Amino acid sequence: MxxxxxxxxxxxxxxxxxxxxxxxxxxxxxxxxxxxxxxxxxxxxxxxxxxxxxxxxxxxxxxxxxxxxxxxxxxxxxxxxxxxxxxAMVDPAETAALFEVKGALEELAGRLVCARISDEEIAELEALHARMVEQHRAENRAAYFESNQLFHRRLVELSRNPVLSATYDGFSTRILRVRYAANYNHDRWDESVAEHEEILAALRRRDGEDLARKLAEHNRLTGEAIMGHVGGGSDRR
Amino acid sequence: MxxxxxxxxxxxxxxxxxxxxxxxxxxxxxxxxxxxxxxxxxxxxxxxxxxxxxxxxxxxxxxxxxxxxxxxxxxxxxxxxxxxxxxAMVDPAETAALFEVKGALEELAGRLVCARISDEEIAELEALHARMVEQHRAENRAAYFESNQLFHRRLVELSRNPVLSATYDGFSTRILRVRYAANYNHDRWDESVAEHEEILAALRRRDGEDLARKLAEHNRLTGEAIMGHVGGGSDRR
DNA sequence: GAACCGAATTATGAATGCAGAATTCAATTT
DNA sequence: AAATTGAATTCTGCATTCATAATTCGGTTC
Incomplete structure (x- = not known):
């Protein structure tokens, strides 16, 4: 369904x-x-x-x-x-290209959001993060997956650049297809949660440059984890 | 094609x-x-x-x-x-948003192109720049305009990220409509040419970070010049 | 037996037809 | 006279139909 x-x-x-x-x-x-x-x-x-x-x-x-x-x-x-x-075929090279562009978009979002976000909205993101951590602890993969998406999506949305939001959504959608295919392993979850903590920390400090760097790095690592499953191990079920 | x-x-x-x-x-x-x-x-x-x-x-x-x-x-x-x-209406706020995103894309292109461009391709860009300068000197607005577009487009293309190229082209197209409307004044030409010189210099040194910064700045200034003619302030909503 | 050619079938690209929503305009009412 | 309502017209959305390119399958030839 x-x-x-x-x-x-x-x-x-x-x-x-x-x-x-x-x-x-x-x-x-x-x-x-x-x-x-x-x-x-x-x-x-x-x-x-x-x-x-x-x-x-x-x-x-x-x-x-x-x-x-x-x-x-x-x-x-x-x-x-x-x-x-x-x-459309899923080309490893194209997937890498998608992640590169998505990273640049998140970098921009990171800079913008620090300048434009309100305290209440930071709290909202923290709540989203908390929910995600809870689902991670409960090992509810699907829910964790969706909360994760939602967190990033909301963060970009809070950059208050509608063009950026729309573009980012488009790339997320295209990448989503690859993510479904490569259900990357559990230990990356832990890393990912830890990175989110750092992202939130930078956001609390409203350090735009640091947040941009953290988001880009998080994106890069996620990309590599997924690419490892798509390009290297053809893991079909 | x-x-x-x-x-x-x-x-x-x-x-x-x-x-x-x-x-x-x-x-x-x-x-x-x-x-x-x-x-x-x-x-x-x-x-x-x-x-x-x-x-x-x-x-x-x-x-x-x-x-x-x-x-x-x-x-x-x-x-x-x-x-x-x-x-679609031309909304000043949306145009500003478009320039923000386009800037982030050029930034990425700047980093990538330095790592991936060949000497011959640098020469090609220099030739494009030279042609643009010539048209600038001849005060051929339309030709200058087109060469300018072509220079940036080719630079992005040489970043060898097809997704980035396609996305960049899309934004260029949307912005082009605004640029046509606001034929910004002549003195911005001089600045623009000077900035291109610096862009090429950074490219020759293959200094990706500096090139990224230069491209972003060039984009920002162009955006502000155009926005000034369209009617909106730089950031108003 | 394999390759090649051609007719039949199938699928796509575009035009036309039809139903319903939105707009327009005129008639009626206050 | 202004406002409102409803009928007529116009336009959009979707289905159907027609034309043409591509694929398939059968027959022929070497």
């Missing part, structure tokens, strides 16, 4: 708060297809036969094709003229 | 001779619509009546609507469900 809440981009959450049903069909299709790609239900490289998907969703090809254009511009699928569309 | 890997000379020859036509119609429509938005032919806030545009292009609504979805995800136009699409 698909629960869109924390995994999908900003659009999904906003809509969820307002209405249960989406205004337009192709937006709904974009969300559902994106989930399917992220969760691996449509594996990398898989061809996307329009008619089958249409039958699955109970819609016609028009809204589906509109949705495919959007997902293609997000980099999740590829369109080959007259030859159909397919789920 | 295009699938030109034709082993059969005849088909490729015919294509090249006839026209550089795109494989799919909606791709062509995306390009043409984007140009119209960038050049101000479709001014910010303008509604986009599908039928008129269809008549103008001599196409049906289907490929147009697919193109609109793509441009919406690029941030150039807005889709309001059941209420039509319109060219």
């Amino acid at each position: 698909v629960t869109n809440a924390g995994v999908l981009g900003r659009a999904a959450e906003k809509q969820a708060a307002a209405k249960i049903k989406r205004a337009t069909l192709h937006d709904e299709v974009v969300s559902r297809l994106r989930s399917m790609v992220l969760e691996g239900e449509l594996p990398p490289g898989a061809k996307i036969p329009e008619q089958q998907i249409c039958a699955l969703f109970g819609i016609s090809r028009t809204p589906l094709r509109e949705a495919l254009k959007v997902l293609a511009s997000e980099g999740l699928i590829e369109l080959r003229p007259n030859r159909g569309s397919a789920v | 295009v699938t030109n890997a034709g082993v059969l000379g005849r088909a490729a020859e015919k294509q090249a001779a006839a026209k550089i036509k795109r494989a799919t119609l909606h791709d062509e429509v995306v390009s043409r619509l984007r140009s119209m938005v960038l050049e101000g032919e479709l001014p910010p806030g303008a509604k986009i009546p599908e039928q008129q545009i269809c008549a103008l292009f001599g196409i049906s609504r289907t490929p147009l609507r697919e193109a609109l979805k793509v441009l919406a995800s690029e941030g150039l136009i807005e889709l309001r469900p059941n209420r039509g699409s319109a060219v």
Whole structure:
């Protein structure tokens, strides 16, 4: 069963708060297809036969094709003229490139957020972190995973740069697919939690440069941990 | 870019001779619509009546609507469900946000390019710079403008991170629309050329950190110059 | 038996048609 | 006369249909 809440981009959450049903069909299709790609239900490289998907969703090809254009511009699928569309392959080199850019974005977010965040919002992030630690202790992988995402997402959002938030969400989404595939090992959890502590410390001091460095480093290490599972050990189940 | 890997000379020859036509119609429509938005032919806030545009292009609504979805995800136009699409407004706050993110991307590019660029490619950038200086001296605004864009674009490209290049291009495009509107004054040209000299100097020394700083600063100053003409202060909301 | 060519099938790209929402405009009411 | 309501028109969203390129499969030839 698909629960869109924390995994999908900003659009999904906003809509969820307002209405249960989406205004337009192709937006709904974009969300559902994106989930399917992220969760691996449509594996990398898989061809996307329009008619089958249409039958699955109970819609016609028009809204589906509109949705495919959007997902293609997000980099999740590829369109080959007259030859159909397919789920984008996960290229190790591209994944590394994604992490590099995501790191630069978090660096910027770190600098900005220190200048613009309120005390209450710092407390909010600390609460998020506490929840994450609790889920880590309970070894609830899925919940920990989602809280982790949420923490970073909220931190970027608090930088009060909507363009940055939107861009960051896009990269998170693309990377999420790889993270699902490579469920990296447990000991990285401990490191990750420790790094979050340091991140919060820098945030409390409102030391923008230090926070930027810490975030970039955290991102780099996470990337390497994941890359190690994607590139080196092909760990399929 | 295009699938030109034709082993059969005849088909490729015919294509090249006839026209550089795109494989799919909606791709062509995306390009043409984007140009119209960038050049101000479709001014910010303008509604986009599908039928008129269809008549103008001599196409049906289907490929147009697919193109609109793509441009919406690029941030150039807005889709309001059941209420039509319109060219995205140029918001001073959003423009400032765009420059912040673009600066972070160039910073990353600066670090990467120093580690990955070859001597020949440095020479190529110097040639581009020289051409730009020449056009500056000749007071050829349009040509200078384009060379300037090209210089930065190529520098980012030489960072050898395709994701970064694509993202940077996207932001350049969105900003380009504002730059067209605000043809900032001539004295900024001189500053800009001087900054390019420093950028090249840092590149020659392959001092990634310094180059990153220089690029970020150059970006910030350009942004402020443009923002001053658009109407917003540097940071106002 | 393998390679090659061509017709049949299938899938994609684009156009048209149809239902419903939004806007417009006129008529009615206060 | 101004405001409001509702009918008519316009436009968007989606489904359906048509055309064309790609793939598949069967037959032929070497």
